[in-house]
Amino acid sequence: MRFIFKTRYEQDLNIARHGGDWFWYGLLLVLMVLAPLVLDLFYIGELTLVLIYAIAGVGLMLLVGYTGLVSLGHAAFLGIGAYTNAYFLGQGWPFLITFPLSGIVAALAGIAIGVPTLRMTGLYLAIATLAFSIIVEKVFSHWSSVTGGFDGLPVDAPDLFGYELWEPWQLYYIALVVLVLVLWGSANLLRSPTGRAMVAVRDSEVSAQSMGVNLAWTKTIAFAVSAGITGLAGALFGHFVQHLAPDSFAILLSIQLLLLVVVGGVGSLHGAIYGAIFVGALPQLIAIARDYLPPAVSQIPGLEPGLFGVILVLFIIFEPFGIYGRWRKVKLYFDLFPLYKKATFKRQKAYLKTERLR
Amino acid sequence: MLINGIAVGCIYGMIALGFVLIYKATEAVNFAQGDIMMLGAFAAFSIIALLGFNYWVGLFGAILIMAVFGYALEALLLRPVIGQPQFAIVMLTIGLGFIFRTVAGAIWGHDPSAFYTPFTGKVSSFGPVVIAQENLAIIIGTALLCLVLYLFFTRTRLGVAMQASSQNQLAAYYMGIPVKRVFSLIWAISAGVAAVAGVLLSPLTLIDPGTMGFFGIKAFAAAVLGGFGSIPGALVGGILIGLVEQFAGRYLPAGFQETSAYLVLLLVLVLKPSGLFGQMAQKKV
Amino acid sequence: MTFFQADGLSIHFGGIKAVDNVNFTIEKGEIFTIIGPNGAGKTTIFNLVSRIYEPTMGRLVFQDQDITQVPAHKVASLGIARTFQNIELFEHASVLHNLLIGRHCHRKSNLLSEILFLPSTKRLELEHREKVEEVIDFLDLAVYRDQMIANLPYGVRKVVELGRALCIEPTLLLLDEPSSGLNVEETQDMAFWIEDIKNDLGITVLMVEHDMSLVSQVSDRVLALNYGRVLAEGAPREVQENAEVVRAYLGG
Numbered sequence: 001m002r003f004i005f006k007t008r009y010e011q012d013l014n015i016a017r018h019g020g021d022w023f024w025y026g027l028l029l030v031l032m033v034l035a036p037l038v039l040d041l042f043y044i045g046e047l048t049l050v051l052i053y054a055i056a057g058v059g060l061m062l063l064v065g066y067t068g069l070v071s072l073g074h075a076a077f078l079g080i081g082a083y084t085n086a087y088f089l090g091q092g093w094p095f096l097i098t099f100p101l102s103g104i105v106a107a108l109a110g111i112a113i114g115v116p117t118l119r120m121t122g123l124y125l126a127i128a129t130l131a132f133s134i135i136v137e138k139v140f141s142h143w144s145s146v147t148g149g150f151d152g153l154p155v156d157a158p159d160l161f162g163y164e165l166w167e168p169w170q171l172y173y174i175a176l177v178v179l180v181l182v183l184w185g186s187a188n189l190l191r192s193p194t195g196r197a198m199v200a201v202r203d204s205e206v207s208a209q210s211m212g213v214n215l216a217w218t219k220t221i222a223f224a225v226s227a228g229i230t231g232l233a234g235a236l237f238g239h240f241v242q243h244l245a246p247d248s249f250a251i252l253l254s255i256q257l258l259l260l261v262v263v264g265g266v267g268s269l270h271g272a273i274y275g276a277i278f279v280g281a282l283p284q285l286i287a288i289a290r291d292y293l294p295p296a297v298s299q300i301p302g303l304e305p306g307l308f309g310v311i312l313v314l315f316i317i318f319e320p321f322g323i324y325g326r327w328r329k330v331k332l333y334f335d336l337f338p339l340y341k342k343a344t345f346k347r348q349k350a351y352l353k354t355e356r357l358r
Numbered sequence: 359m360l361i362n363g364i365a366v367g368c369i370y371g372m373i374a375l376g377f378v379l380i381y382k383a384t385e386a387v388n389f390a391q392g393d394i395m396m397l398g399a400f401a402a403f404s405i406i407a408l409l410g411f412n413y414w415v416g417l418f419g420a421i422l423i424m425a426v427f428g429y430a431l432e433a434l435l436l437r438p439v440i441g442q443p444q445f446a447i448v449m450l451t452i453g454l455g456f457i458f459r460t461v462a463g464a465i466w467g468h469d470p471s472a473f474y475t476p477f478t479g480k481v482s483s484f485g486p487v488v489i490a491q492e493n494l495a496i497i498i499g500t501a502l503l504c505l506v507l508y509l510f511f512t513r514t515r516l517g518v519a520m521q522a523s524s525q526n527q528l529a530a531y532y533m534g535i536p537v538k539r540v541f542s543l544i545w546a547i548s549a550g551v552a553a554v555a556g557v558l559l560s561p562l563t564l565i566d567p568g569t570m571g572f573f574g575i576k577a578f579a580a581a582v583l584g585g586f587g588s589i590p591g592a593l594v595g596g597i598l599i600g601l602v603e604q605f606a607g608r609y610l611p612a613g614f615q616e617t618s619a620y621l622v623l624l625l626v627l628v629l630k631p632s633g634l635f636g637q638m639a640q641k642k643v
Numbered sequence: 644m645t646f647f648q649a650d651g652l653s654i655h656f657g658g659i660k661a662v663d664n665v666n667f668t669i670e671k672g673e674i675f676t677i678i679g680p681n682g683a684g685k686t687t688i689f690n691l692v693s694r695i696y697e698p699t700m701g702r703l704v705f706q707d708q709d710i711t712q713v714p715a716h717k718v719a720s721l722g723i724a725r726t727f728q729n730i731e732l733f734e735h736a737s738v739l740h741n742l743l744i745g746r747h748c749h750r751k752s753n754l755l756s757e758i759l760f761l762p763s764t765k766r767l768e769l770e771h772r773e774k775v776e777e778v779i780d781f782l783d784l785a786v787y788r789d790q791m792i793a794n795l796p797y798g799v800r801k802v803v804e805l806g807r808a809l810c811i812e813p814t815l816l817l818l819d820e821p822s823s824g825l826n827v828e829e830t831q832d833m834a835f836w837i838e839d840i841k842n843d844l845g846i847t848v849l850m851v852e853h854d855m856s857l858v859s860q861v862s863d864r865v866l867a868l869n870y871g872r873v874l875a876e877g878a879p880r881e882v883q884e885n886a887e888v889v890r891a892y893l894g895g
């Protein structure tokens with residue numbers, strides 16, 4: 001076990017807590033950079049998808065994990081980002097403009113839906129985003145002049161300084177750079193006043209307000225940032241699939257993103273990454289599981305959503321802090337061996353805390 | 359068309375009633391309400407079409423089965439989550455909804471199913487007005503259900519106890535009301551109401567795991583329009599949504615019928631977020 | 644100059660007059676305590692001052708400024724801090740984090756500089772941290788600095804909440820039952836801190852309290868309420884001996 005002696009206030013502000021952290025994060029980054037040199041095409045694609053999920057996951061994590069709000073319509077923001085990027089690329093705009101634009105448009109859409117609903121309790125946001133996502137999906141399929149309707153919209157390759165980047169490994173590096181930037185920005189946000197205000201809103205709205213936190217503003221910012229990051233992920237997702245269809249952005253995708261957040265571990269950026277790996281690997285896991293299950297079960301049509309449901313329910317009941325929470329417990333167990341007490345993480349008895357006045 | 363709108367609206371109202379009952383009592387929102395309705399319809403389908411009993415046995419059988427199901431659901435799955443952050447319950451019920459849909463698809467198949475009802479294809483005429491009996495059944499059924507619930511909540515000990523625990527959980531607990539069991543019972547009632555809605559709806563839309571879930575989402579619009587937490591509001595909201603949908607289908611371009619409920623929902627949130635009958639909720643400190 | 648004044652303050656919930664035409668003034672630098680039986684409207688007055696409730700009638704004046712229209716999240720930056728009767732800390736955050744949120748009303752950085760974590764943001768963060776450390780020293784919280792609130796005993800949480808309010812650097816501090824749930828020793832500590840807050844930090848205190856020994860130990864003036872109306876006002880002794888107050892507490 002490592003004991004950290006703090007001698008300067010800056011130490012609490014640093015993203016990495018000590019030299020060991022820098023070493024491991026650095027090693028991970030080096031491995032990620034070298035990966036395309038050794039992996040074959042299929043795995044590069046899979047890794048790219050994981051990176052894209054991770055970007056969207058970080059976006060949703062800021063909202064769900066840190067501000068305590070649930071969005072059931074993040075697929076819509078993913079779609080808005082994807083369509084914005086693809087449409088303007090098609091108009092001949094450069095990628096370096098369309099890409100940030102896709103994030104901005106998604107963030108504006110987030111503000112539009114957030115401003116009316118965020119005055120109310122979080123439940124209203126969940127319901128409103130659900131409705132919003134269904135409407136957006138319909139818009140994608142009916143606004144043919146922009147979105148190509150049911151025929152879909154082909155996505156041009158991203159271009160950088162005149163070069164068209166068609167190769168999968170090029171998209172991989174773009175996604176990697178974007179993820180690192182998004183993680184850095186989110187970590188920065190979380191160690192500044194706005195990030196603290198978000199956590200305050202999550203844990204107690206009334207006292208956050210009395211501390212000078214503007215509730216509606218903080219929630220709206222959180223929602224806009226979250227939607228914006230998801231929009232960026234959407235733009236990359238568009239490049240990944242290369243052809244957009246309205247039904248790729250249905251509710252099931254939103255649920256998949258929420259699954260990512262819950263399984264990874266609510267309330268940590270690490271969790272978003274773990275969750276992305278899990279969700280990225282899930283189709284493979286299901287395919288493998290199908291071989292071992294009796295045919296009566298494995299042949300059920302629409303098995304996947306049901307499995308998502310089962311995983312969601314199991315995690316919420318048995319491990320509300322997800323893979324990251326489990327990892328911390330395991331790590332503590334070895335750190336303290338043989339002194340680990342089961343009670344350390346024992347959940348306190350919780351009562352229904354009412355948010356109502358009378 | 360008016361009648362049709364009212365009838366579908368009654369269904370929305372009944373599902374919304376299910377949300378509101380649970381929300382008032384436990385402050386949880388059940389995102390699986392539409393799927394529970396679907397299960398109720400399938401339960402009736404099994405009793406009537408597969409086992410060959412008559413409609414009324416099917417209706418009351420389904421109510422009973424779903425009530426037991428709702429009770430068990432609360433006791434086994436939702437109770438561990440009470441006191442957790444609100445999103446835990448939201449996610450849990452969403453997950454459950456997906457499970458129900460898959461399981462129902464696995465057992466009864468994904469093709470729409472139907473069963474015989476005494477009202478199928480018959481009409482009643484009141485002077486010049488001709489009404490399909492299916493719709494009439496829905497409207498009368500909703501009215502009866504409301505009467506029963508009203509009498510239950512105001513006239514029986516258990517009903518009053520439920521009202522008490524939704525007003526103040528701790529105080530109710532001190533008065534000797536078994537709050538946990540009351541919560542389970544509320545889920546049972548809510549599931550029973552959903553079963554009624556499912557059975558009454560099935561002659562109109564056929565039963566299939568895909569579409570009935572959407573009724574659940576549209577019912578949110580009804581609940582919000584009525585002001586989340588108001589029981590008469592849920593019904594009025596449901597009927598209004600039903601009417602809006604009918605008229606949007608007639609007078610607006612394609613694509614608006616299926617989205618009109620959601621548009622109304624967003625509009626209500628922008629213009630009058632507390633709904634028609636709601637009070638703004640605020641936390642007590 | 645009026646430091647703080649409640650002028651004809653009233654709030655009605657439906658037919659219930661929770662606070663009914665209450666008038667009082669607080670002088671700068673004193674400890675002013677509101678007492679009264681349960682349901683007398685004490686906490687309601689706090690919620691009115693921190694603008695969580697809209698008054699039905701009347702107005703609140705703070706440092707010559709009418710604050711009846713100020714939005715709730717602006718109250719802190721005027722210099723009014725409060726604690727809560729049933730502790731409203733941010734459960735899943737460390738003590739340090741909670742205290743830093745107390746600094747929120749002094750936030751000067753903007754969103755963009757925060758996302759980029761510019762050197763200026765870092766400098767501001769370090770300034771906040773120094774202020775927070777002063778409060779940690781003042782209240783002896785150093786041992787708990789990095790602990791999660793959820794793992795702390797009740798008495799410590801009470802102190803953390805006091806600390807969080809102090810981080811606002813208020814001129815008026817509202818304490819809602821500072822001693823409730825504390826044992827005799829902790830109550831004694833709380834009494835000393837309240838006196839220190841008044842004497843060393845020069846902060847005016849408005850307090851709701853049930854513990855009469857604490858009230859008479861620290862208060863300069865006391866206001867007694869019942870059913871939302873003022874029964875008596877004056878020095879602690881006078882109010883405690885007031886016939887109407889005694890009747891309100893003992894019933895009859």
